[in-house]
Amino acid sequence: MNQLPTQGPGAGAAGVGEPWDVLVVGGGVNGCGIARDLAGRGLRVLLSEQDDLAAHTSSASTKLIHGGLRYLEFHEFALVRKALQEREVLLASAPHIMGPMRFVVPHDPRLRSLWTLRAGLWLYDHLARRRWLPGSRMVDLQAEAAGCSLRPQWRHGFAYSDGWVDDARLVVLNALDAAERGARVLTRTRVGELRREAGAWLAELHGPRGSFQVRARSLVNAAGPWAGRVAQDAGAAAARRPRLIKGSHIVVRRWGPMHQAWLLQNPDRRIVFVIPYGAEHLLIGTTDVVYDGDPAAPRISEQETDYLCASVMRYFDLRLGAQDVVWSFSGVRPLLDDHSGDPSAVTRDYRIELDAAGAPLLNVWGGKITTYRLLAEQAADRLAGSLGCRRGAWTAHALLPGGDLYAELGRSGPGPDDLAAFERALGARHAWMPAAMRRRVACAYGTRVHRWLGAAAGPADLGAEIAPGVFEAELEYAAHREWARSGEDFLWRRSKCGLDLSPAQREAVSAWFDLQARGEPAAVHSGASL
Structure with a gap:
């Protein structure tokens, strides 16, 4: 052996x-x-x-740290309480890769009464302690900015809080x-x-x-x-x-001033999330389809894409179709088989x-x-x-690696604006860094970003720029410290750079990893040691 x-x-x-x-x-x-x-x-x-x-x-989720508002409808109160308690623990452990997010739920009186939504959100607010997240409130969708791109029939709704996460x-x-x-x-x-x-x-x-x-x-x-x-x-x-359930998501370019996320109710009583995803995109999902294929190779179907687009167009005044999808992904959830006939209701x-x-x-x-x-x-x-x-x-x-933002900022404990303050401090230290790159690396690495940025006084100190905003120093860190072995590993899991790069630029990143796999030496740079 x-x-x-x-x-x-x-x-x-x-x-x-x-x-x-x-x-x-x-x-x-x-x-x-x-x-x-x-x-x-x-x-x-x-x-x-x-x-x-x-x-x-684990990289094919809806990218949420949440209690699961819809599980209240299936009387899973213990699960929701447990998840809400964990939401608070996780948000404190890694403020660079997760944080608060505000959601808006348009009210459809044909599906759930105003009283049902109000009662459910009150329970969601009070099942577990909230440290920083604001509670729910009613929203006038015709008077407030949140409703500016909705179809006119949606008049009222609710806003509530949950969290986002970079799952991978x-x-x-x-x-x-x-x-x-x-x-x-x-x-x-x-x-x-x-x-x-x-x-x-x-x-x-x-x-x-x-x-x-x-x-x-x-x-x-x-x-x-x-x-x-x-x-x-x-x-x-x-x-x-x-029980294997396939969930699929699509990513499209943003429309309008989408500063919050949306929870959309559908006539089949399922829900679909629309979530800001990076600076330019929206994530839409998820579907729930019983799956019996290879768990390593799920693919979104044409019917799933149509379903997600139709769900969005039911609420928003726009046209959306397969031609607008810039990326999609599917994952297979291994759920406990509770013999529920509805895949969405499986615990x-x-x-x-x-x-x-x-x-x-x-x-x-x-x-x-x-x-x-x-x-x-x-x-x-x-x-x-x-x-x-x-x-x-x-x-x-305990904090996850890179999550000690408050300590680097000289604060006695974590606070809701730690990530924004850390990003500003990073900009002051590396004034040469473009805002988009600064935001990306602060969110991905937190304080661990210094391990490959070091005291770099400019991009030349980070080695070759393999793709816009992606330097050799970062790729070396991903390969040597984070187990990245291919362009796909880095572009879609260690980062989401793949969304913002052209096919040729993505291929350049993949070619860099191919060279490492063949044992060819990386260029020497003057950044921090790995």
């Missing part, structure tokens, strides 16, 4: 000949969250992801924190044969440099849409099969099951991004005891 490959931060942790405490299968938000929590408790953790981090479900970067920052606490993170490494032997798990791993074997005292199955298969391969007595809650007959096997079923940290904490609590680990939960008040 080959030796365990060296890859990314944390590469100096336990080697192949030394048993791991935990092997985590799955590099989505749940797997990386669990790896982070366990590593922070002092356990030796190895995470294996068959593709890139957040390559599938959330996953990467959890992996980075795990690695910096001693975990090993292997991407593009598939788990093959699994078997219990002599009180441990033996796993065959297949990576870019060949196959190798690892031994771990316990196994965590956080494989998302593949969790049923992994449980079956591990010989679980009663392996579940998650977004999760279940954690521990099989301790021999070497422990912990299976994770379901979940959503907003509750990932709590899921990871509960999973770690259950597993740590069986491994003799007495260290308790720690992530509720």
Whole structure:
């Protein structure tokens, strides 16, 4: 067998000949969250992801940290309360990649009464403590600026608060924190044969440099849409099969002064979000379609695109069609099968099951991004005891990498304007940097931006400009510290630069990664060390 490959931060942790405490299968938000929590408790953790981090479900969300207003209609009060509580925890942990967002809900009296909406939003406001987010209020859509591009029949509505998140970067920052606490993170490494032997798990791993074997005292199955298969391969007595639901989104150019997001009610009683996405675009989604294809290759259908466009045109005075879509993406959500006939009504809650007959096997079923940290904490609590680990939960008040904005600003604690103040300070330090680039890198990296910007006095200090606003120093950081191995990894997951670049510019970024893969040396620059 080959030796365990060296890859990314944390590469100096336990080697192949030394048993791991935990092997985590799955590099989505749940797997990386669990790896982070366990590593922070002092356990030796190895995470294996068959593709890139957040390559599938965890980068295909609606980019929201939210309680799930519509779940109240299905009487999932406990789930909504749990998610609202976690919303506050997460917003404080990483203010660079997530923050408050205001939503407007036009009232359609044929679908839900004014009283129903008002009561639901009052409950949403009060199910959990809100630190910074303002409460809901009624909106006159014909008098206020928010309604300027709506069709005239929409007269009244409500405004309420939730949060946005860069979902793929959330996953990467959890992996980075795990690695910096001693975990090993292997991407593009598939788990093959699994078997219990002599009180441990033996796993065959297949990576870019060949196959190798690892031994771990316990196994965590956080494989998302593949969790049923992994449980079956591990010989679980009663392996579940998650219910796979495809959700698709489209991205279009902005119209009008869209400073807030929208929650649109549809005649089928589903909802569609319209969300500001970067400086120039809007994200529209999501659909809910039962899916039985390859979880790695979902594609938006023509019917889904038409559905989302029709939902928007029902409210806004414009024409919108497939020709206006500049990007689309689909993901497969592995939901708990509660035997609901309506895909939209399938619970977004999760279940954690521990099989301790021999070497422990912990299976994770379901979940959503907003509750990932709590899921990871509960999973770690259950597993740590069986491994003799007495260290308790720690992530509720911990910052993710780059999230210490208030400390750099010289403040005693986090505040609602930390990101804006950090961006201004970054501009003062690097006056040469264009505003669009400054905003992008502040939001993506937070205080970690200094690790590749350093004291750069101008763009020449960052190496070649591979694409507009994308310099070699940033790509090197993404490759050496954030496990980016291809142009796609960087353009669509480590960043969303792909939206703003031309095909030729995107190809230039991909070509840079191809050169690194062939072992050709990167140009030397005078930025900070990685």
